[in-house]
Amino acid sequence: RAKINIQSVGYDQSNTMQFLEGKQLIGQILSDFPTKGALCFKKMKFSVILDIGCGSGDLTRLIAQLIPHDIIIGIDNDTNMVTFSENNNPTPETISYVCQDISQPWYQLAPELTRLAGQVDLILSNMTLQWVTDIETVCKNFEYLLKPWGAFYLSVMGIKPISISREEQFLKRQKSIAVQMTEIEEILNRDELVVGRSELCHNRCQYSAEEFEAMAPIMYKMYENLINQDEFSKLDKIGQDAVRQEIRNGVLAQYGFDVENEGENYVFGSGKRAWFCYDVFTIEGGKTVGGRS
Incomplete structure (x- = not known):
């Protein structure tokens, strides 16, 4: 997974979209595994839940509030995020955090994770895997x-x-985004994992100018994975800065739009509210018993 090194406080102020998507993911889990009401014949409880890419820990704590469990482990490869989660928010006793790149080979994972082999009831990952370059190892x-x-x-x-x-x-x-989604599904559908449901949605989230401009550098970093380093390294600093600026402009053209002037791109420093327009795909499934027949 790419090293992000995001300022945790700035991220916490600009993660509105991520939190909204996470709430929807939790809602789907509760719909599929009801904990109360007419559809609940017995109390559903997950012994072990992993939150992959827990970020500031906001969603991890919401999971703890809404989904019955014994323990939840929030995992993030950014030490700043893990420290922020542990030190700046009240954390239920059932939550712990591990600083770990989940795309590392199994034998390189922290013992807190490898000792859980074959014991995890639920893995939840919200708006994280787009950062990962080795999806096969993650799956x-x-x-x-x-x-x-x-x-x-x-x-x-x-x-x-x-x-x-x-x-x-x-x-x-x-x-294309459809190809990205298909590739992850195909990797998940190997060996003992199986995809049960997937969906692609086009969404938008409104931000203040301050929030949007705090989030934009995070988006730029996501596109650094796409740079052809062999060619890029041949440029001098001026040339590299020019390419980076083009990438920033390209990102704004795709994601940032002026709330007051529908269809027009957001202008940095304008002080106006912005629409962040994005695509998200959700993939749900599980682990089969004894592999595929």
Whole structure:
């Protein structure tokens, strides 16, 4: 997974969209595994829940409030985020945090995780896997961690293709969002994992100017994974800065729009409210018993 190194306080102020998507993911889990009401014949409880890419911990704490459980482990590869989660918010006794890149091979994972092999009831990952470059290893780790019939619920932000000059030279081949979704599904559907449901949605979230401008650098970093470093490294600093600026412009053209002037891109420093327009796909499934027949 790419090293993000986001300022945790700034992220916490600009994660409105992520939190809203996470609430929807929790709602789907509660719909599929009701804990009360006419559809609940016995109290549903997850012994072990993993929150992959827990960020500031806001969603982890909401999971703890809404989903019956014994323990929840929030996992993030950014030490700043983990420290922020532990130190700046009241944390229920059932929650612990681990600083870990979940895309590392199994034998390199923290013992707090490897000791859970075959014991995890639920893996939830909200708006995180778009940062990961090695999805295959992540999915294999999910397979090792989940118990038979354990479930996974994933929401992934689609990376919209952007346009820059000399695109073929300085950017890796960009994929449509539908292709991104299909590729993750195909990887999940190998061996003992199976996808039960998937959906692609086009959403938007309104931000203040301050919130949007705090979030924009995070989006720029997501596109740094697409830079063709072999060609990019041949440029001098001026040339590299020019390519980075084109990427920033391309990102704003795809994601940021003026609330007051529908259809017009957001202008940095304008002080106006902004629409953040994005695509998200949700993928839900579980681990089969004894592999596929």
